[in-house]
Structures are given as C-alpha cells and as structure tokens.
Amino acid sequence: MQIFFSGTKPTGEHTHLGNYFGAIKQFVDLQNGENRTNIYFIANYHALTTERDGTKLVTNTWNILREYIAYGIDPKKSIIFIQSDVPEHTELAWIFNCLTPFGLLERAHAYKDALSKGKEASAGLFAYPVLMAADILIYQSTHVPVGKDQKQHVEIARDIAEKFNHYYGETFVLPQAVIMEETATVTGIDGEKMSKSYHNTISPFEDEKSLVKKIMSLKTDSKGIDEPKDLAGNIIYQYLELVGDEHLCKQVKERFLKGGMGYGEAKKLLAQAMLDYFAPMRKKYHMITQTDLENIVKEGAIQAKVIARRTIDTVRNKVGIV
DSSP, rough: OOEEEEEEEOSSSSSOHHHIIIHHHHEEEEOOSEEEEEEEEOOOOHTTOOOOOOHHHOOOOOOOOHHHHTTTTOOOEEEEEGGOOOOHHHHHHHHHHTSSSHHHHTTHHHHOOOOOOOHHHHOOHHHHHHHHHHHTTTTTTEEEEEOOGGHHHHHHHHHHHHHHHHOSOOOOOOOOEEEGGGGSSOOOOTTTBGGGGGGGOOOSSOOOOHHHHHHHHHOOOOTTTEEEEEEEEHHHHHHHHHSSSSSHHHHHHHHHHHHHOHHHHHHHHHHHHHHHHHHHHHHHHOOOHHHHHHHHHHHHHHHHHHHHHHHHHHHHHHTTOO
C-alpha cells in the first residue's frame, strides 16, 4: 500500500502559483491512483514559526483549506485535516527531538537562510524539520509530494526514521520525495523564487483586478515589438507554459522568436489565459461554505487519528513511555 502525504503552511491569505504548480497540483493528480491512501493537511503548527497574529492564522487556515477543495483535493479520495486536530504529531516530534543530532538541524536550509538574513531564529524554526518528520512518519508515508525546496526536509525525515529504527528496531518506512521537476520552482514576479516571504506572489484566488495588475507589471527587457525575444528567462512565457493551451503557447513562442509581438500584448494574453485556467476553481471556491469545511476536517481528523494513534502506541511501547 502506497501512502502519499503532504501539506501546506497557512502563512499567507492565499496559496500562490508556486504552491499550486510546485505541489498542490500533484496532490490533485495523484488522488486517482489505485492501492493508495492520500493524506493532506494544513500545517498550522508550522506557521507559528513566523505568524504572530492569531486571528490571521485562523483566517488563513480556513482560506487555504477552502483553496485545497477548490483546486480539486477531494475528501472522498483523500484524508484532509488540520494539523492541530491530531496532537499525536507534536508528541512524536518531541520523541524525535530527543534523537535528532544538533548538527543535522544546523544544516537545514530554512534555518541557515534565516541566520544569513539576520532574522530571529527561534527554537521552533530550528526544530521545524523534526516536526515535519513527525508529520510524515506518523502515517508511515511512502511518498511525499513537495516542491523542490522541501526536498531536504524529506531527506531529514528519512535520517530521523533511520536513527529511530537503529535504536528501537524497524518501525518507520523511509519516505521518498515526489517532485515534478519541470515545475518544481515557479519564478516570482520579481524574478526570484515565488515565496510569500518575498512578497512576489500571484494567487489564483486573489481579486481579478489585482491578479491582472501584477501580470501587466511584470518586468521585461526593453526590446521593441518587432525585435526577436529570448524565451530563456522570459517570465511571461514561463507563466504561459503553465496556464496556456498548446495553440496559444505555440503562437506566442513563434511571434516572440521571429519578432512581431510586444510584451504588452503578451501580458494581456497571459492574464486572460490565467483567468481562464483557474476560472472553475475560482467559482468553486465561492461555493464552499464554512460548514462544508468544518465537516471535512472533522471527518479527516478522525481518520488521521486512527493511523497516527497506531504509530504512537507502537513508538511509546518501544521507547518506554507508559
């Protein structure tokens, strides 16, 4: 039995193109496999490393969950829950903390990045990969669909699982990351990796006017309409390949390479293509009620706890917690 597990941290009001094409689209596509359990969650405990507004965190949690459902994550095909509804995650994280080498966590990208930028690095941020390992391993996950930037966390989860198995005998499956290489990292509107922390995102669910404005403000070079344009590093074409149909992509590609298409025209085509691509999801988003969401995560937590409790009981017995 394959067990696919992953989640999203609710640190922004909406998910963005990087979240969707880098990971969530995989969640949706992978739901249809046979002999497979799909488990997807909202990682609200992880969000506490950066979010200091409790009211905002609650709002973001429900927003991201609504977007999960709107994107196509189906509670009939997947177990969907909020992390804090299954406290076994944090119990296992503490046990893992007692086994995890300090040096392993010092090498984690998120922690090193925070230090290099002079940000406050809390104990929570330092131990973030341990909680993520607990999230993954408590369900004996075999596959973890993630964006390319999260691959290291899956590798750390494997390291922790191996250490536990070494001390206490075979207990945890060693998971593997599942990454769509062609969309593993989506570029932000400033040319850097798309990230909420960089404030360079486009969300499929933001106000239409705001979405179009961001696309029309994408930075380009100064080449005129008749001049040929490079596709490498061309952010307009990169986005178009994600959301445009084959005919539109071919048309824009040919006109860019030969000359005869200005960036303004291309941006308008991109904006419409993006709105068309996400139109069904945007419509569904507004049809989902709060009651729908609460029922989904209530049932999801019940299903998740059955699996998590089984793992915790085994771990407690092996480490000597009575």
